[in-house]
Amino acid sequence: MRGIVFYGTEHIRNKHISIFDTTLRDGEQTPGISLNTEQKLNIAQQLDKLGVDVLEAGFAVSTKGDRESVQAIANAGLSLDVCGLARVKREDIDACVETGVDMIHTFVSTSDVQRIHTINKSREEVLEMAVDAVEYIKDHDIKCLFSAMDATRTDFDYLIDIYKSVEGAGCDIINVPDTVGVMSPSSMYNLISDINNNVNIPIDVHCHNDFGLAVANSLMAVEAGASQTQVTINGLGERAGNADLAETAMSLNSIYGAKTNINTKYIMETAKMVERYTGINIPAHMPIVGENAFAHESGIHTHGVLEKSDTFEPGIMTPEMVGQNRRIVLGKHAGKHAIKKSLETAGIYPTDEQLNEIIDNIKSIADKGKRITDADLYTIASTVMGKPSGEDAIKLKELSVMTGNISTPTAVVKAVIRDSETIASNTGVGPVDAAIKAVEEIIGEYATINIHDFRIEAISGGSDALAEVTIGVEDEKGKIISARSASADIVIASVDALITSLNIMLKSKS
Structure with a gap:
C-alpha cells in the first residue's frame, strides 16, 4: 500500500517541510472573527505546543491592539519563530521591529490587475519598493520573508525578476501566494518548479481555498520544491479560507512520508481551541478534526x-x-x-x-x-x-390520533387481547390523554386500573428529541407496576409504556 501511496513522490520522503501558521493574521481576517490579546496569546502558546515552525502573529501597524498582541507573542518566550506582517513601507517595518519579532513578512502586489487598481504603481516602482523593503529589514538583522502578492496571476518573467532582485537584496525566503485561489494543482506544480529553477533561496507557498484546492495546491508546491507551506487552523481565512493545517500536515506526514515538526496528537485540541475562540464551528464532515472524521x-x-x-x-x-x-x-x-x-x-x-x-x-x-x-x-x-418474556396478553395493532385547533383530541386504538380483537376510541385534553383513555377502555373488562404516575423526559435535544415515557399502573389491590418506552413520537411512547405495564400485570394474574 505505501509503495502505491508514495509512487512518484519518493524525493519528498523524509524531507523536512516547515509549517508556517497564519491563523492569527490571515485567519483573523475571516469575516466575523476578532480575537483579543489574551486569546491570541493562548493560541500562540498552543501552536508552539503543536510544533509550528513559524507563527504570523499579526499586522502590527494596523491597530494599537494588533501591535500589542504581536509584541506580547514575540516576548512570550516561544520556541517557534514569531513573524510580523508589513507592507513594503518603512513605517510598517518599523512597527514590526519595535515588537521584537524574529521575522518580518513583507509584501507588495505584483499582478497587473492588483498593481494598477490597488496601489497604482508601475512594475519598475514595485520592484524598487520590494528591494528597498528587504534591504531595510536586513539592515535590522531580522529574517525576511517576501511575498509577491497575487503571484499566481503575475506575468512570469516579471515575477522571476522580482524574486531574483529580493534574493540579491538578502531575502531569506520567498513566498508564492495564490491570493485568490485560482491555481489548479498541476499549474501550481509547474509554477513552483519554474521558480525553483530560477532562484536559490527557499520557497514558501500561501494557498487560498476559493475552489477547494488550497491543500492540494500546497502539496503540489511541496512536490515541486517548496520547503515551507502556510496554513491556518481549521482552514480559516479570507473568503473561503486558507490551506488547513491538519489536512496539510497529516498529508505530508502520512501520505508523502515527509517530516514536519507538528506534534500531531495536539491537532484536535488546537482545532477545538480555535473553534471556541472564533465561534466558527468545525463542520462535522471536515477531514481529521470533524466529528465524523473517524x-x-x-x-x-x-x-x-x-x-x-x-x-x-x-x-x-x-x-x-x-x-x-x-x-x-x-x-x-x-x-x-x-x-x-x-x-x-x-x-x-x-x-x-x-x-x-x-x-x-x-x-x-x-x-x-x-x-x-x-x-x-x-x-x-x-x-x-424490561418487557415481560413470553406471549403478550395485549398486542397493539393500530393507533391513530386526531387533533387540531377546533376538534377535540380523539384517539382510536385497535388491539388483540387474548386472541380477541378489540377497538375503542376516546377523547382527552390532548393526544396523549386521549390515547391513554382509549387503552384504558379496551382493557376495562380484563382489569381495573388506575394511572398512578406518568413521566415524560426528552433524552436528547432538539425538536425531534427521543421521548422516554414512564407509566406506573395500580391494580385493584394497590399493586403498582411501572414500565417505560421511548420513541420520537410521544403518543406512541406513552401507549407502548402503558401496554407493557398492563402485560406485566395480566401475566401476574394468570
Missing part, C-alpha cells in the same frame, strides 16, 4: 472497523495520531455487530431476540430522520429488556 455507521463498515480499523480507515492515519476518537454511530445503516458491541461496552447484554427488537426500534426511529445517541440506545435497550 465515525462509522454503515453495518459493513462498522463490522470491518471493529475487527481491524484500517479496513475502512486510511491505516496510515489513526484517530489516536491526531487526538481524535473513533466513533460507532447508530442509525438506520447500523449493523447488528456494532449495536451489540456498543451495548456490551456499556455492560448491557441482551438476548438475540431482544437485540433484534432493539435494532428494529433503532432503524424505525432513524427512518424518521432522528439521530440516535448513546442515551437513546440505552433507553431503547432498557425498554426492550
Whole structure:
C-alpha cells in the first residue's frame, strides 16, 4: 500500500517541510472573527505546543491592539519563530521591529490587475519598493520573508525578476501566494518548479481555498520544491479560507512520508481551541478534526472497523495520531455487530431476540430522520429488556390520533387481547390523554386500573428529541407496576409504556 501511496513522490520522503501558521493574521481576517490579546496569546502558546515552525502573529501597524498582541507573542518566550506582517513601507517595518519579532513578512502586489487598481504603481516602482523593503529589514538583522502578492496571476518573467532582485537584496525566503485561489494543482506544480529553477533561496507557498484546492495546491508546491507551506487552523481565512493545517500536515506526514515538526496528537485540541475562540464551528464532515472524521455507521463498515480499523480507515492515519476518537454511530445503516458491541461496552447484554427488537426500534426511529445517541440506545435497550418474556396478553395493532385547533383530541386504538380483537376510541385534553383513555377502555373488562404516575423526559435535544415515557399502573389491590418506552413520537411512547405495564400485570394474574 505505501509503495502505491508514495509512487512518484519518493524525493519528498523524509524531507523536512516547515509549517508556517497564519491563523492569527490571515485567519483573523475571516469575516466575523476578532480575537483579543489574551486569546491570541493562548493560541500562540498552543501552536508552539503543536510544533509550528513559524507563527504570523499579526499586522502590527494596523491597530494599537494588533501591535500589542504581536509584541506580547514575540516576548512570550516561544520556541517557534514569531513573524510580523508589513507592507513594503518603512513605517510598517518599523512597527514590526519595535515588537521584537524574529521575522518580518513583507509584501507588495505584483499582478497587473492588483498593481494598477490597488496601489497604482508601475512594475519598475514595485520592484524598487520590494528591494528597498528587504534591504531595510536586513539592515535590522531580522529574517525576511517576501511575498509577491497575487503571484499566481503575475506575468512570469516579471515575477522571476522580482524574486531574483529580493534574493540579491538578502531575502531569506520567498513566498508564492495564490491570493485568490485560482491555481489548479498541476499549474501550481509547474509554477513552483519554474521558480525553483530560477532562484536559490527557499520557497514558501500561501494557498487560498476559493475552489477547494488550497491543500492540494500546497502539496503540489511541496512536490515541486517548496520547503515551507502556510496554513491556518481549521482552514480559516479570507473568503473561503486558507490551506488547513491538519489536512496539510497529516498529508505530508502520512501520505508523502515527509517530516514536519507538528506534534500531531495536539491537532484536535488546537482545532477545538480555535473553534471556541472564533465561534466558527468545525463542520462535522471536515477531514481529521470533524466529528465524523473517524465515525462509522454503515453495518459493513462498522463490522470491518471493529475487527481491524484500517479496513475502512486510511491505516496510515489513526484517530489516536491526531487526538481524535473513533466513533460507532447508530442509525438506520447500523449493523447488528456494532449495536451489540456498543451495548456490551456499556455492560448491557441482551438476548438475540431482544437485540433484534432493539435494532428494529433503532432503524424505525432513524427512518424518521432522528439521530440516535448513546442515551437513546440505552433507553431503547432498557425498554426492550424490561418487557415481560413470553406471549403478550395485549398486542397493539393500530393507533391513530386526531387533533387540531377546533376538534377535540380523539384517539382510536385497535388491539388483540387474548386472541380477541378489540377497538375503542376516546377523547382527552390532548393526544396523549386521549390515547391513554382509549387503552384504558379496551382493557376495562380484563382489569381495573388506575394511572398512578406518568413521566415524560426528552433524552436528547432538539425538536425531534427521543421521548422516554414512564407509566406506573395500580391494580385493584394497590399493586403498582411501572414500565417505560421511548420513541420520537410521544403518543406512541406513552401507549407502548402503558401496554407493557398492563402485560406485566395480566401475566401476574394468570
